[in-house]
Amino acid sequence: MSEIDTQGLAEKPRRILLVDNEACSLEYLKACLKKVDCAYDTACNNREAKDIISRASASSFHCIITNCDIAEENTIELIEWIKNVDETLSTVIIADPREKEFGTDTLRKGASDYLEKPVPPKLIAEVVNRLCNLTKQQRSFRVSHFAVSELANLQSNFCQSKKIPGTKGLDLFYLPKHELGGDFLDIVPISPTCYAITCADVSGHDLKAAYISSYFQGMARGMLQKGAALHEVIESINHILLKEWNSLETSQKGCVNFSLAAAFTLIDTETGSAEIYNCGFPAPILVDKDGVTYFWEDGSQPLGWFEEGIFSHSSYLLKDINYIIMHTDGHSDLADSLDIHPMSLAYWLLNLETKQEHYEITSLATDDILLANVNLNKNEEGFFPIFQQKLTQLDIPRIDTVQSEWERSLIFALPQEEIEPRMNDILLCCREITLNALKHGCTDAEGSFCDVTFSYQKASNILSAWIDDHGPGFEFNKQEVLAEMGTMLIQKSHISLGLITVSGLSDDIQNIRNGSCTRMNFKLGHTNL
Amino acid sequence: MITHTLNASSQELVLTFPGDLLSTNANELNDEITSLCKNGESSSKWNTLTLDLKNARMIDSIGLNLLVCLVKDIKEKKGQLKALITSRTIYRTFLATRLDRSIEVVFNER
Numbered sequence: 001m002s003e004i005d006t007q008g009l010a011e012k013p014r015r016i017l018l019v020d021n022e023a024c025s026l027e028y029l030k031a032c033l034k035k036v037d038c039a040y041d042t043a044c045n046n047r048e049a050k051d052i053i054s055r056a057s058a059s060s061f062h063c064i065i066t067n068c069d070i071a072e073e074n075t076i077e078l079i080e081w082i083k084n085v086d087e088t089l090s091t092v093i094i095a096d097p098r099e100k101e102f103g104t105d106t107l108r109k110g111a112s113d114y115l116e117k118p119v120p121p122k123l124i125a126e127v128v129n130r131l132c133n134l135t136k137q138q139r140s141f142r143v144s145h146f147a148v149s150e151l152a153n154l155q156s157n158f159c160q161s162k163k164i165p166g167t168k169g170l171d172l173f174y175l176p177k178h179e180l181g182g183d184f185l186d187i188v189p190i191s192p193t194c195y196a197i198t199c200a201d202v203s204g205h206d207l208k209a210a211y212i213s214s215y216f217q218g219m220a221r222g223m224l225q226k227g228a229a230l231h232e233v234i235e236s237i238n239h240i241l242l243k244e245w246n247s248l249e250t251s252q253k254g255c256v257n258f259s260l261a262a263a264f265t266l267i268d269t270e271t272g273s274a275e276i277y278n279c280g281f282p283a284p285i286l287v288d289k290d291g292v293t294y295f296w297e298d299g300s301q302p303l304g305w306f307e308e309g310i311f312s313h314s315s316y317l318l319k320d321i322n323y324i325i326m327h328t329d330g331h332s333d334l335a336d337s338l339d340i341h342p343m344s345l346a347y348w349l350l351n352l353e354t355k356q357e358h359y360e361i362t363s364l365a366t367d368d369i370l371l372a373n374v375n376l377n378k379n380e381e382g383f384f385p386i387f388q389q390k391l392t393q394l395d396i397p398r399i400d401t402v403q404s405e406w407e408r409s410l411i412f413a414l415p416q417e418e419i420e421p422r423m424n425d426i427l428l429c430c431r432e433i434t435l436n437a438l439k440h441g442c443t444d445a446e447g448s449f450c451d452v453t454f455s456y457q458k459a460s461n462i463l464s465a466w467i468d469d470h471g472p473g474f475e476f477n478k479q480e481v482l483a484e485m486g487t488m489l490i491q492k493s494h495i496s497l498g499l500i501t502v503s504g505l506s507d508d509i510q511n512i513r514n515g516s517c518t519r520m521n522f523k524l525g526h527t528n529l
Numbered sequence: 530m531i532t533h534t535l536n537a538s539s540q541e542l543v544l545t546f547p548g549d550l551l552s553t554n555a556n557e558l559n560d561e562i563t564s565l566c567k568n569g570e571s572s573s574k575w576n577t578l579t580l581d582l583k584n585a586r587m588i589d590s591i592g593l594n595l596l597v598c599l600v601k602d603i604k605e606k607k608g609q610l611k612a613l614i615t616s617r618t619i620y621r622t623f624l625a626t627r628l629d630r631s632i633e634v635v636f637n638e639r
Contacts, residue, residue, distance in 0.1 A: 424618035497626055
């Protein structure tokens with residue numbers, strides 16, 4: 001609070017500065033102010049006015065009235081100077097009615113009001129009263145805003161400073177919609193090898209949400225540190241929300257119900273396992289070393305909705321898992337509005353150098369965004385998912401649209417100079433393999449689908465495309481295809497043409513499970529002819 | 530829609546493609562090509578067919594099939610087939626499939 005001068009907020013006599021370079025009109029203004037309950041100082045030019053304001057401090061004044069001949073004094077320069085010193089201090093300009101343009105200019109430069117001569121004493125009194133109140137109000141807002149900003153910094157620092165010993169670390173992006181938000185992430189050590197990660201989203205994204213968020217964050221942390229089990233923490237939070245915050249009595253008084261969507265994850269780095277209680281939170285995403293994603297779908301409803309029940313939980317062995325990604329729904333909403341895949345947005349957000357970068361995009365967010373990536377791999381950097389989708393045979397006619405979806409998400413996530421030289425190669429290869437998978441690997445039976453995944457490894461600058469139809473596969477011999485590339489192709493089927501094209505355009509192609517799954521690698525940045 | 534120009538003095542028919550040559554538009558483009566090359570008023574007035582693919586970024590396997598059919602037709606007609614390309618991906622596709630041995634490729638990267 002020390003950075004904000006709060007003197008102007010105290011209840012004390014109002015103080016006005018009169019700036020007038022004509023003695024008789026100055027006397028007139030002084031006479032007018034006698035009818036107003038205020039003290040005043042006088043200055044006969046801009047220089048003297050600045051001296052008085054500087055010596056007494058701008059915050060000791062409530063209003064400045066200037067009535068100078070514009071031929072002699074640069075009133076606009078004085079207004080700009082005052083706004084620079086204290087933007088909350090109101091100013092009123094009195095000028096000749098023939099100087100309307102000047103009056104408009106002063107308003108544009110920050111004057112609070114403009115009065116044309118002659119100004120009756122009653123009007124002076126009215127304007128002074130109004131502008132003094134305006135100054136007080138603006139100073140009050142400034143103090144509140146500063147306090148909120150301080151809290152926002154605190155909240156952001158709480159989020160950003162999390163470390164998880166025993167893992168490579170935590171990448172975090174936190175962006176409240178307003179200064180303060182209702183999303184939070186907390187990491188509590190349970191033992192030297194075991195950590196609880198609480199990721200939560202309080203309904204709303206305002207001061208109230210921030211307060212509720214802090215309350216339950218502290219409560220969960222305290223209970224976990226005192227040895228409570230995850231289910232006990234969850235039951236306690238639900239109980240408090242239901243019995244105290246959302247009780248019938250408070251609801252009848254018109255209080256809005258409170259709820260908390262949260263994922264409580266316990267990671268044991270020694271056993272390589274994780275346990276999760278998901279209470280209405282978006283499913284955490286598990287990512288293997290190749291960047292293939294699995295959604296941790298199990299869970300129950302948000303806390304505060306219903307009576308205590310059994311909160312389901314599930315466990316997962318993390319042996320092949322590189323990343324656990326958790327995000328609040330504000331992240332998915334922003335991806336939707338940008339018409340890109342959420343993982344494309346996730347990669348981009350987690351790799352921003354500063355939050356100010358590309359502010360025009362993050363400012364489109366309609367909710368708080370919290371995105372956390374727990375990096376479990378201590379050694380090699382894994383592939384990070386950029387795009388994932390399931391396609392069925394019904395998608396064959398819309399392959400051009402599907403291709404556009406891939407393109408948008410890849411362009412968004414990856415540096416233009418890296419992806420652009422290979423974009424057409426990637427799109428064509430994936431189109432070929434995907435159409436083959438949908439036509440020959442999938443059936444029209446319900447549940448028959450093809451997974452398309454793009455993942456990226458920054459260290460090697462390689463983009464991997466995985467196309468998996470989960471079918472029986474087909475005989476595909478890369479060496480045979482490469483040998484065919486040495487022959488004329490006039491007689492070849494379009495499948496051969498496709499495979500030869502893909503082999504020629506990708507840097508590496510692997511066929512897994514008899515070809516039902518194809519992985520293609522593309523070294524980004526340049527193309528060799 | 531494919532646009533065409535006939536240069537009577539050089540007996541060259543130029544077909545300008547609007548964009549990519551893909552599974553989703555190959556049939557339609559094939560009909561247009563057939564109409565312009567075989568049935569149109571200019572059908573007997575050219576000896577060289579030039580495919581202007583400067584607006585295309587890529588050609589998939591179905592699109593390649595269409596080109597292969599064209600190669601066969603032009604061979605029967607004892608004519609020449611030429612392709613104007615600006616996309617590196619299309620050029621590499623031609624090299625990988627050896628289509629450059631059947632079509633004279635003019636590659637000028639943008």
